[in-house]
Amino acid sequence: MHGARIIEGDYNLAEEAHRPVQAVSCLPPGKQAALCFSIDDIHPGKSTDAYEAGGDLGDGALGQLEWLLARHPKLRVTLFVTADWREISPRPTRKLLASIPYVRDRVYLAKRLPKGTMRLDRHPGFVRYLKSLDRAEIGLHGLYHCQKGPRIPVEFQTGSYAETRVALERMMGVFRQAGLDLVRGLCPPGWNAPPALMAALADLGIKFIASARDGITPVSPGAKTCNSGMRGVSLVYPEMVHGGALVHLPANSQANCPIDRARAILDCGGLLSIKAHIVKTAFGHTSCDGLDDTYIHYLDVLLTKLDELYGDAVWWTSMSEIADHLHARHKLLPDLCTASGPS
Numbered sequence: 001m002h003g004a005r006i007i008e009g010d011y012n013l014a015e016e017a018h019r020p021v022q023a024v025s026c027l028p029p030g031k032q033a034a035l036c037f038s039i040d041d042i043h044p045g046k047s048t049d050a051y052e053a054g055g056d057l058g059d060g061a062l063g064q065l066e067w068l069l070a071r072h073p074k075l076r077v078t079l080f081v082t083a084d085w086r087e088i089s090p091r092p093t094r095k096l097l098a099s100i101p102y103v104r105d106r107v108y109l110a111k112r113l114p115k116g117t118m119r120l121d122r123h124p125g126f127v128r129y130l131k132s133l134d135r136a137e138i139g140l141h142g143l144y145h146c147q148k149g150p151r152i153p154v155e156f157q158t159g160s161y162a163e164t165r166v167a168l169e170r171m172m173g174v175f176r177q178a179g180l181d182l183v184r185g186l187c188p189p190g191w192n193a194p195p196a197l198m199a200a201l202a203d204l205g206i207k208f209i210a211s212a213r214d215g216i217t218p219v220s221p222g223a224k225t226c227n228s229g230m231r232g233v234s235l236v237y238p239e240m241v242h243g244g245a246l247v248h249l250p251a252n253s254q255a256n257c258p259i260d261r262a263r264a265i266l267d268c269g270g271l272l273s274i275k276a277h278i279v280k281t282a283f284g285h286t287s288c289d290g291l292d293d294t295y296i297h298y299l300d301v302l303l304t305k306l307d308e309l310y311g312d313a314v315w316w317t318s319m320s321e322i323a324d325h326l327h328a329r330h331k332l333l334p335d336l337c338t339a340s341g342p343s
């Protein structure tokens with residue numbers, strides 16, 4: 001493995017307003033690479049609802065997670081939770097409306113749950129269960145997880161700064177009301193992170209964003225994301241974005257990625273960031289990284305193998321810990337771009 005890397009570059013974020021950013025990967029002493037795990041779409045939906053999303057607690061997908069955490073004592077997880085999940089189908093079901101240009105972008109193209117149905121403060125047993133999970137931290141994953149137009153889950157797409165900020169404040173208010181402690185990070189529903197979202201997040205004191213999923217682009221120290229969400233950020237290293245206000249953490253490994261990809265990321269001294277979704281199948285749409293029995297056992301094999309190969313050289317960490325570490329480092333050494341090697 002190579003040592004830790006600190007690199008800089010001016011990257012074009014193809015779908016975003018361009019701004020200079022720094023890509024950094026600072027590791028604690030003795031560590032040569034890092035590993036984190038995150039799960040999206042968690043909300044109180046039960047198997048008696050449209051789909052199970054954690055609401056069956058230990059008897060559902062989160063029980064699978066508990067099993068994995070027990071098998072791997074170093075493993076930590078970031079659970080990206082939605083404040084008041086309203087999405088039913090991730091794809092348009094109102095086909096006629098969806099076929100009419102202009103109109104289709106201004107209406108909801110599938111039924112939604114009534115407001116409040118899945119609001120966290122109305123599900124105290126679910127909140128208690130999340131709080132009881134060992135080595136799990138709670139991050140933000142939208143207010144409703146749906147919007148008008150064909151890209152239903154992409155909640156933050158066209159809103160102004162003011163609209164986006166109001167939605168974020170409502171979202172955080174629900175967590176406060178539910179008594180569920182948060183880390184200051186967001187994985188935007190549908191991955192999209194427009195400039196209005198980035199600005200509102202930074203102004204509200206959010207410290208990290210996870211907006212790029214790419215399990216396809218070949219791994220190399222200079223590889224950039226070009227799949228879901230933010231494009232042109234580092235595929236293998238955390239990166240300061242939005243003028244250093246936010247840390248960006250890529251998702252670069254999922255169920256359909258071979259173990260060799262994970263090894264290549266670690267061999268670059270990078271962050272292996274494993275992604276899962278809590279829902280496997282919703283209205284005929286199947287997530288390849290849905291946390292079912294097959295994926296959980298694949299993760300068990302993957303993590304066992306990596307621990308055998310790398311041992312304590314890998315920093316098994318969480319998204320918030322990485323973000324805190326990088327912000328502290330960035331504050332201490334704003335000219336990181338000139339530094340090199342492990343801290």
Ligand SMILES: [Zn+2]
Binds near residue numbers: 141153189190
């Ligand atoms: Zn989602």
